[in-house]
Amino acid sequence: MNKNRLALIEKAFKKLDKTGDGFVTIEDLKGVYECKNNADYQTGHKTKDDIFKVFLQKFEVGGHVDGKVTKEEFQNYYAGISAAIDTDVYFDLMMRQTWKL
């Protein structure tokens, strides 16, 4: 990945890491992301923590699935996505829209 893309990933990670401890965990998502619209939450099949755990798992690529997303795992996740996106302009747009950077 080039510098531009890495910088965007870094920015998104910092935004997600509310507590600033270098990991994205359930604590970082509380009060930031809503799961009111999640069907499993509405029916009581899943708790907020369950939903956040699934959300975090998606980013735990190439590391340990332990509910703590490291910057490396986050970069690995986006390396996969980045490979499928040809232009920096589109990657930039996608990151800004996803994370409201």
Ligand SMILES: [Ca+2]
């Ligand atoms: Ca954190």
